Amino acid sequence: MKLRRPIWLVILFVVAVGVGLGMVGGLVERTAVTVMGTAVMFAIFGAYERVLQHNYALMSGLLAGGFLGLVVGGFGYLLGGNVTNLLDGTLFGLLRGIIVGAVVGGITRAQPDEDDPWHTNIFLLLGSLLIGAILGASVGLISGFVLGLVRWHGWGVWVAMPLGAIVGGYLGTHFHRKVGIFAGAVTGALLTLISSFVGGAVAGVSLGLVTGILSPMLLMGLIGAGGGLTSRGVKAMVVEAIEAPAEMLQQGAFPFLAPAIIVGIIVGTAAAGAGGLIALPLCLAVLGILLAVFSEVDGRATSNLNARTLVEMVILGAEDLPIMAVPRKLVGNGKTAVSGALFGLAIGGISAAIGAWLIQQLF
Known part of the structure; x- marks a missing residue:
């Protein structure tokens, strides 16, 4: 059974979830906390996504x-x-x-x-x-x-x-x-x-x-x-x-x-x-x-x-x-984990910021 999705789908997943969380944070006026928290969460996700087989x-x-x-x-x-x-x-x-x-x-x-x-x-x-x-x-x-x-x-x-x-x-x-x-x-x-x-x-x-x-x-x-x-x-x-x-x-x-x-x-x-x-x-x-x-x-x-x-x-x-x-x-997978964490940190944080910005434009 295939248990690993391709990298383009992972990036799309991070962007979609990040934008969604950013919009929720924008609605409740907690933009800064949302962006930082989402970035940290996806840093953890990115680190493990790179080192796990699935x-x-x-x-x-x-x-x-x-x-x-x-x-x-x-x-x-x-x-x-x-x-x-x-x-x-x-x-x-x-x-x-x-x-x-x-x-x-x-x-x-x-x-x-x-x-x-x-x-x-x-x-x-x-x-x-x-x-x-x-x-x-x-x-x-x-x-x-x-x-x-x-x-x-x-x-x-x-x-x-x-x-x-x-x-x-x-x-x-x-x-x-x-x-x-x-x-x-x-x-x-x-x-x-x-x-x-x-x-x-x-x-x-x-x-x-x-x-x-x-x-x-x-x-x-x-x-x-x-x-x-x-x-x-x-x-x-x-x-x-x-x-x-x-x-x-x-x-x-x-x-x-x-x-x-x-x-x-x-x-x-x-x-x-x-x-x-x-x-x-x-x-x-x-x-x-x-x-x-x-x-x-x-x-x-x-x-x-x-x-x-x-x-x-x-x-x-x-x-x-x-x-x-x-x-x-x-x-046991230091360099790979660090690169994955930085990837998640950047993409997740930017996506959350975009989501918060979009909701501010709508309201």
Whole structure:
């Protein structure tokens, strides 16, 4: 089966998607962010398009992720709501977490057997929706709380910064070296601090990412604390609460983190208002690109990815995804990847600028 499209079709694809995103950015008056974000997205696309043997899944993954982000972002924008203080932020994140979680639960619902009666089918569907809504609500609650904290008062930024440091430090434990923990903590703190001051869609994506990772870490910490308290007392409770998130990350945390990160980013970009209509499609388009890379690296190359398969790969097949093999794919093909990235950066950015200019001429 032929799984590689010719270069002229790839260029046409980049131009068409870039112009489309530029027009959306022009409509919501976020031209600069749209052009820069589209250029970065296509730089990632271009790098992998040059080094992969197959590019069908890469293109369909970008389209599926971008379309899914546009639909979800548009729905969140129409739903309305502002994050101006702690209470607003908490309720804002809670509502969106419930909605997103229920939708994901419906997509990945438990499948009945052919001989099951109709009421069993309904039970499985409602149960999947409920479980998804509860899990989404927990992530949305934390994301909305942190976003509300940052928007509520100037000192909220300085409270959110340690959360970024904690998340980064725990992620650094994956490398089993003190320098990794230190570097992760510094990176997480700076990312949270800078993005909070920048505000808008940048803050929404960054804070959503941090709080999305933080949610399952807190859950594991609470489970560890409960186990330590009931078995060995208060001291063990504190030790277990600290060690449990690190153990989760070291044993392969992607199945826990990926869904929570997506919900966190959705809540964060929704809080950015009109900017979220651009930020979320770009983020999910990049996710679609990476999942397409996973499928080839893992030997599961496919000709097509859609919204359902993207969700199922993240939620159901996350433990099988070869995470560290993805960046190594570029390292092993340095010059080719760089030339592809520059190609995507230039064509994507110019196309987005043209799209924004066209929409300004029409309106």
